[in-house]
Amino acid sequence: MMSERQKQFREEYQAQIHPLYSGLLHVGVMYAVGLSVIAYCISRLEGATWEWLLVVPIFVVSNLFEWWIHKYVMHRLVDVWALRAIYDRHTRQHHQYFTDGVMTVDSSREFRIIFFPWRALFTFIGMGAPAAFAIGWVLNPNAGYILLVTMVSQYLIYETFHYCCHVHENWFVRNMPFVNTIRRHHTAHHNQGLMMGYNMNLTFPIADWLMGTSDLKRGLLGHIFNGYNEKYVKQELKDTIGKHSLKEHSFDQQPA
Ligand SMILES: [Zn+2]
Ligand SMILES: [Zn+2]
Numbered sequence: 001m002m003s004e005r006q007k008q009f010r011e012e013y014q015a016q017i018h019p020l021y022s023g024l025l026h027v028g029v030m031y032a033v034g035l036s037v038i039a040y041c042i043s044r045l046e047g048a049t050w051e052w053l054l055v056v057p058i059f060v061v062s063n064l065f066e067w068w069i070h071k072y073v074m075h076r077l078v079d080v081w082a083l084r085a086i087y088d089r090h091t092r093q094h095h096q097y098f099t100d101g102v103m104t105v106d107s108s109r110e111f112r113i114i115f116f117p118w119r120a121l122f123t124f125i126g127m128g129a130p131a132a133f134a135i136g137w138v139l140n141p142n143a144g145y146i147l148l149v150t151m152v153s154q155y156l157i158y159e160t161f162h163y164c165c166h167v168h169e170n171w172f173v174r175n176m177p178f179v180n181t182i183r184r185h186h187t188a189h190h191n192q193g194l195m196m197g198y199n200m201n202l203t204f205p206i207a208d209w210l211m212g213t214s215d216l217k218r219g220l221l222g223h224i225f226n227g228y229n230e231k232y233v234k235q236e237l238k239d240t241i242g243k244h245s246l247k248e249h250s251f252d253q254q255p256a
Pocket of ligand 1: 098
């Protein structure tokens with residue numbers, strides 16, 4: 001169900017998107033740059049073996065970072081120029097555009113409200129590069145390249161999964177493991193009663209499980225493979241969820 005406020009916000013937001021904005025160009029460049037960095041780093045590897053094991057800790061740290069930046073930057077008002085802009089773009093715009101009642105887009109022009117601007121990817125690469133140099137120097141160059149491959153992959157997974165959270169219901173998002181999990185997880189995050197404190201992961205809900213900020217009460221594997229299941233929603237959150245929800249159906253009874 002779309003509230004009057006959401007409807008009005010959407011109209012105003014769409015009216016101020018620049019006429020030359022192209023959603024396909026926005027997203028196309030992002031994937032092209034991201035995949036090129038990954039391909040370049042892989043092409044620089046020389047006989048990497050054990051270094052690939054570094055993917056595991058880097059993946060876990062990236063997952064915690066994703067949780068942290070969503071909770072403490074995107075949802076916290078800090079009156080410093082760039083930080084405030086990120087907060088505005090996410091808490092005030094993205095969360096008004098999408099509520100748990102209406103989570104979807106209908107055109108590629110609306111990609112602007114889903115995907116980060118290009119500067120985000122460059123910022124993350126800029127943040128990863130010194131770490132890659134450091135680890136490349138301490139261990140070996142392979143390790144540095146693998147760090148960048150993992151970080152940029154995590155970024156592309158974030159954008160792809162988040163996009164899957166905001167498309168219309170379809171066979172793929174309903175049945176694809178991980179994607180169906182994050183889709184339900186993120187829809188719950190878009191409930192205005194939960195958005196400031198729950199379901200901060202956008203890829204795999206590992207940090208939410210670890211930090212106790214998930215709306216579910218179940219184990220790690222159960223979290224990761226939860227899919228659309230709403231059986232484990234925390235009892236103590238049900239009042240808040242009900243009070244703020246604009247949803248017409250639960251994930252357990254998805255329309256076909
Ligand atoms: Zn979202
Ligand atoms: Zn959010």
